[in-house]
Amino acid sequence: SQQGEEDPQALSIQEGENATMNCSYKTSINNLQWYRQNSGRGLVHLILIRSNEREKHSGRLRVTLDTSKKSSSLLITASRAADTASYFCATDQTGANNLFFGTGTRLTVIP
Amino acid sequence: EAGVTQSPTHLIKTRGQQVTLRCSPISGHTSVYWYQQALGLGLQFLLWYDEGEERNRGNFPPRFSGRQFPNYSSELNVNALELEDSALYLCASSLKRGGGFMQYFGPGTRLTVL
Numbered sequence: 001s002q003q004g005e006e007d008p009q010a011l012s013i014q015e016g017e018n019a020t021m022n023c024s025y026k027t028s029i030n031n032l033q034w035y036r037q038n039s040g041r042g043l044v045h046l047i048l049i050r051s052n053e054r055e056k057h058s059g060r061l062r063v064t065l066d067t068s069k070k071s072s073s074l075l076i077t078a079s080r081a082a083d084t085a086s087y088f089c090a091t092d093q094t095g096a097n098n099l100f101f102g103t104g105t106r107l108t109v110i111p
Numbered sequence: 112e113a114g115v116t117q118s119p120t121h122l123i124k125t126r127g128q129q130v131t132l133r134c135s136p137i138s139g140h141t142s143v144y145w146y147q148q149a150l151g152l153g154l155q156f157l158l159w160y161d162e163g164e165e166r167n168r169g170n171f172p173p174r175f176s177g178r179q180f181p182n183y184s185s186e187l188n189v190n191a192l193e194l195e196d197s198a199l200y201l202c203a204s205s206l207k208r209g210g211g212f213m214q215y216f217g218p219g220t221r222l223t224v225l
Binding site for chain 2 (some may be wrong): 030031033035040041042043044045050088090092096097098099100101102103104
């Protein structure tokens with residue numbers, strides 16, 4: 001499969017704690033993107049990191065990319081109840097014409 | 112700026128019927144993508160249209176088809192519905208490759224096949 005895989009599948013934390021989600025993939029990529037999906041709705045783009053970048057920040061989000069290990073992580077700092085959602089990584093793979101989405105991590109932030 | 116819109120929001124069909132889902136991309140976006148998301152699962156790529164042509168297709172049977180109109184809106188057609196077609200169908204749009212390939216998603220159409 002060309003899809004990525006997120007780890008863990010589900011994560012439950014207290015408000016204020018940090019949440020870390022990991023994504024692994026199998027092929028060469030142009031970029032890797034993280035998306036968020038509130039229950040049963042459309043996805044919202046969070047952040048894009050290019051293959052020549054190692055780390056990127058956006059507000060409370062920090063994304064790292066290790067192309068040698070074919071993995072990425074998404075860190076959400078100082079989590080809030082409103083961060084409760086599913087988070088997906090998606091890879092823009094070299095030579096492909098579409099994004100390949102991972103299986104998602106379901107994050108629950110307990111107030 | 113209006114986002115990606117999809118219609119209808121919900122749809123209930125019976126096995127064997129046909130369904131048409133519609134998507135309007137963000138103004139200026141020429142690429143439209145369709146995904147299927149079965150309950151609790153990840154997104155499965157269905158189809159990609161750009162400039163009115165089908166550019167790529169996922170691993171789905173031929174009864175899944177679609178088209179893109181001159182105004183870049185798109186339709187997804189599913190014939191001979193099966194129970195396992197029950198899912199959230201998501202449409203996304205993007206500028207042509209070169210813009211980072213970031214996709215903007217619509218709210219989805221929830222299809223239930225009985």
